[in-house]
Amino acid sequence: MKKKLVAGIMAGMVVCQILTGCSKTENETIDDAYRTTYEIFVRSFYDSNGDGIGDLQGVIDKLDYINDGNPQTDDDLGCTQIWLMPICPSPTYHKYDVTDYCDVDPEYGTVEDYKKLIEEAHKRGIRVINDTVMNHSSSQHPWFKEAVGYLQKLPEGAEPKADECPYFDYYNFTKEPQKGYEQVAGTDWYYECQFWSEMPDLNLDNEKVQKEFADMAKFWLDLGCDGFRMDAVTYYTSENIGESTRELETFVKAVKDMNPDAYIVGEAWTSSESYSKYYASGIDSLFDFDFSGSEGIIAKCAKGKASPDKYVQKQIEEDELFSSYNKNYVNAPFYTNHDMARSAGYYTGKKARDSIKLSGALNLLMSGNAFIYYGEELGMKGSGKDENKRAPMQWDAEGSKGMTKGPEGMDELKMSYGTYEEQKADPQSIYNYYKKAIKIRNQFPAISHGKCKILDNLTGERNVVWIKDAEEKLNENTDRTGKVKNAKVLVALNNGDEPVTIDLSKDEGAKEFKKLAASLTTGEEEAALNGDKLTLPAFGIAVLTSDKK
Numbered sequence: 001m002k003k004k005l006v007a008g009i010m011a012g013m014v015v016c017q018i019l020t021g022c023s024k025t026e027n028e029t030i031d032d033a034y035r036t037t038y039e040i041f042v043r044s045f046y047d048s049n050g051d052g053i054g055d056l057q058g059v060i061d062k063l064d065y066i067n068d069g070n071p072q073t074d075d076d077l078g079c080t081q082i083w084l085m086p087i088c089p090s091p092t093y094h095k096y097d098v099t100d101y102c103d104v105d106p107e108y109g110t111v112e113d114y115k116k117l118i119e120e121a122h123k124r125g126i127r128v129i130n131d132t133v134m135n136h137s138s139s140q141h142p143w144f145k146e147a148v149g150y151l152q153k154l155p156e157g158a159e160p161k162a163d164e165c166p167y168f169d170y171y172n173f174t175k176e177p178q179k180g181y182e183q184v185a186g187t188d189w190y191y192e193c194q195f196w197s198e199m200p201d202l203n204l205d206n207e208k209v210q211k212e213f214a215d216m217a218k219f220w221l222d223l224g225c226d227g228f229r230m231d232a233v234t235y236y237t238s239e240n241i242g243e244s245t246r247e248l249e250t251f252v253k254a255v256k257d258m259n260p261d262a263y264i265v266g267e268a269w270t271s272s273e274s275y276s277k278y279y280a281s282g283i284d285s286l287f288d289f290d291f292s293g294s295e296g297i298i299a300k301c302a303k304g305k306a307s308p309d310k311y312v313q314k315q316i317e318e319d320e321l322f323s324s325y326n327k328n329y330v331n332a333p334f335y336t337n338h339d340m341a342r343s344a345g346y347y348t349g350k351k352a353r354d355s356i357k358l359s360g361a362l363n364l365l366m367s368g369n370a371f372i373y374y375g376e377e378l379g380m381k382g383s384g385k386d387e388n389k390r391a392p393m394q395w396d397a398e399g400s401k402g403m404t405k406g407p408e409g410m411d412e413l414k415m416s417y418g419t420y421e422e423q424k425a426d427p428q429s430i431y432n433y434y435k436k437a438i439k440i441r442n443q444f445p446a447i448s449h450g451k452c453k454i455l456d457n458l459t460g461e462r463n464v465v466w467i468k469d470a471e472e473k474l475n476e477n478t479d480r481t482g483k484v485k486n487a488k489v490l491v492a493l494n495n496g497d498e499p500v501t502i503d504l505s506k507d508e509g510a511k512e513f514k515k516l517a518a519s520l521t522t523g524e525e526e527a528a529l530n531g532d533k534l535t536l537p538a539f540g541i542a543v544l545t546s547d548k549k
Contacts, residue, residue, distance in 0.1 A: 030474065030484070033263050033284055033330045034448040035127065036364065036438055037081040037371045038066050041338055041390045042108050043093060044404050045374060052405035054393075056087070056109040060117050061402070065420075069124030075424070077377065078438040081127040081263075081369070083229050085338060087114070090138060093407045094386070096131075096231065097138035097199045101216040111223070118224035127226035129263060134213055134251065135232045136199040143167045144200050151189050169206050180238065194235050204236050204247040214254035217262075221255070227263030228255065233278060234268045241277050249281035256282070265332050265369070269339075272318055279325035285332035285369055286322075290314065291362075294346045298335050301495050302359035303347065308464035308495045315366060315452050331368030335359060336376060338390055341383035343376060344416065351497060353379070353417070354522040354539045357433040358495065361520055361541055364437045365491065367450055367468070377434035379417035385409070394419040433522065440518045444486040444543055446470045455490075457507035462496030463536065467509060489517070490544040492527075494536035499525075505532040510544075518543035 046058030059082070068076045086095035089105045104111050121128050137144055150165035151173070160168045172192035174181065181190040182197045192201040202209055217228065230248065237243035248266065255262050265285040268275035272290045279286060291297045297314055300306035322329045336343050347355040356379050364370050375393050382388040387407040395402055396419050423429035441447050450468030458465035467490055474484040490513040494500045504510040516534070519527035520541040527542035528535045536542055 030445055030449070033369055034367070034445075035080040035369045036078065036441055036448075037083050037129075037369055038077070038079040039083045039085065039337060039371055039373045041085045041374065042087060044390050044392045044406050046393065046395065046402045047404045048402070053107050054404045055107070056104065056113040056117050058402065059084075060113075060120050063117075063120055063124055063126065067124050067126050069126075077435055078442055079372065080125060080442075081129065081226070082121060083129050083371065084131060086131045086133060091140055091198075092138075094390070096133050097136070097140075097196075098133050099138045099141045101212070102219045115223055122224065127263070128224075129227040129229055129265070130220055130225055131231060132216075132228040133231045134202065134204065135235045136193070136195060136201045139198040139200055143170045147171055147173070148184055148191075151184050152186050154187075166208060170203055170209050170212075171200050172203050192238075194238055195232075201235070204250075205243075210250050210254070213251055217251070217255050218258055221259050221262060225262075227265070227284075230264060230266040230283075232269075233266040234270055234275075241274065245278050245281045248278060248283060252282045263369075272321060276318075276321045276325055279322055279329050282326065284328075285330045287337075287371070288318070288331055288333045288366075288368075290318070291366070292334055292336065293340050294343075296335075298359050298362045299343070299346050301362055302355045304462070304495055304497070307461060308493050309454060309459050311362060311493075312452050312454050312464050312466045316454070319367075319451060331366065332371060333363055333366035333368055334371035334373070335363040336373050337371070338373065339386065340389065342373075342381050342389060344379040344381045345383050351539075353430065354497075356417075356430055357522045358539045358541075360430075360434050361437045362493075364441045365447060365493075365541070367448060367452070370441070370448070372434075377431050378420060378423060379415075379430040381415055382413055384411065387411075388413060396421045428524065433520075437520055440520060440543060443518070444468075444489050444545075445474055445484055446487050446489040447491070447543075449473050450488070453509070455507040455509045458492075458502050458504065458510060460500070462498075463492065463494045463500045463502060465490065465492045465502060465504075465507070465510065467491075486517075486545060488546060489513075492534055492536055492542045492544070494538065494540045497538045499535060499537050499540075502534045502536070503532055504534055512546040512548050513544035514547040515545045516542060517545040 043054045045054040046062045047054050048057035048061055064076055066077055066079050087104050087108050088098045089100045089103055090097050104114055118128055147167040162169045173189050175188055177190050180194040182193050183190050193199055194201055233244060233248050236247040252264055264283050266278055266283050268278050268286055269289055275286050297311055301308055301311045343359055344356050378394050380394055382391045387410040390407055391413050392404040392406045394415055417430055423431040446468040449470035453467045455465045469488045471487045474487045490510055516529040521537050522539040525537040527540050
């Protein structure tokens with residue numbers, strides 16, 4: 001993607017005077033794929049019409065919470081992109097089984113509401129990407145219903161013909177029973193459905209199916225959509241990375257031919273050694289599962305079960321791995337999502353709140369397009385069944401204006417850290433910590449764009465110091481004269497529960513970094529720099545900038 005530098009009131013321009021309060025200043029932002037994205041389950045986010053179900057108008061009503069686009073205010077998160085979980089018509093609450101790929105589910109609103117959402121989001125410098133379920137449709141989709149009806153009427157012994165029913169070839173039918181297949185009622189035919197009998201898998205090798213999805217992409221792009229989150233790419237052709245990558249590439253090429261700046265991120269829930277191969281499709285990003293979840297690198301580092309240098313070293317190794325498949329890749333770090341237990345439940349004891357905060361920052365310190373699941377910034381809880389992981393956004397007390405009912409079947413959940421209304425005025429809340437972490441990410445482009453280099457002489461058992469350098473990346477091929485500010489920074493992290501003092505003079509690589517530009521701590525004590533001595537409180541993070549002109 002071409003990088004553009006824009007001034008004014010765009011979202012990323014809103015930055016924080018981190019060490020002197022948190023007032024905003026105007027700055028420049030880089031308008032590219034390296035963003036901070038907020039994942040929204042529309043049903044549980046905000047209800048605009050009082051029916052208990054979140055809707056697109058509700059998202060519009062809360063855009064200023066995500067980013068108000070105004071550099072003179074400081075009551076928004078500062079995220080620069082939204083990922084809408086599926087919004088197309090569907091018979092289920094989660095809507096991952098689609099019946100019409102070119103419409104909005106009436107529970108959520110209309111296409112006109114979507115157009116308004118795009119317009120209002122773009123005014124604030126927020127991009128919007130749609131969750132896209134290409135692996136399978138709903139069993140209630142007209143394509144599948146027509147194919148099944150055709151097979152049920154087929155005379156005994158007759159072979160199906162695509163010219164009689166083209167939708168037969170839209171799915172994977174066979175007369176051989178196999179794992180992950182269900183029988184078509186009243187016939188000796190079976191259809192592939194790796195997830196569920198009501199989610200029949202589509203035949204993505206069929207050129208007509210490929211065109212259907214290219215047309216789908218055009219429909220949403222024409223409405224102003226900025227890209228797509230691709231669901232379950234590893235299942236396109238089950239247990240075949242090569243075929244699935246080729247099928248993904250077909251879609252990516254179709255989208256990029258229409259809009260080269262459209263952003264595409266894929267879900268490949270496997271190890272980095274496997275999902276890295278999908279970058280050969282030309283996709284912009286893949287979710288970085290190695291860092292996510294209760295057993296991922298972020299949680300282990302926040303719990304103190306992994307030394308912090310492993311957190312940075314893994315990023316260095318991934319950069320080498322991912323770029324070997326696509327030199328223009330943009331990593332997609334995330335900590336939790338709608339399929340995982342919420343992170344507030346990962347930690348117990350007196351330091352639980354500190355670990356929740358630190359883990360959020362570890363996600364936001366990574367290069368690429370960092371994703372945040374709605375409510376994580378409030379320390380929401382939810383585990384077990386999927387419905388619990390998609391609970392109502394905790395704006396205020398239950399029954400307050402805009403509060404949703406949540407998915408049917410959700411257990412009664414007790415939240416430990418309060419609602420947004422309870423947290424917003426508390427400087428030590430999880431919410432205000434997240435807000436500060438995002439603003440640090442926005443203020444220092446090196447954090448989102450930079451390559452990592454560990455300063456070994458300054459790194460210990462419970463602390464790591466590393467350089468994030470994006471000077472070469474950010475200062476070439478731009479539409480701007482002059483260099484990008486804060487394109488190279490030093491970052492220091494203490495994941496221990498005791499303060500640590502680091503003598504920066506012990507590593508030549510730290511010599512140029514003389515200014516403590518940002519401090520992010522889980523308590524009241526801030527990082528301090530006295531000469532070459534940098535002191536980090538327990539669970540503390542510091543960002544230093546260079547004195548070089």
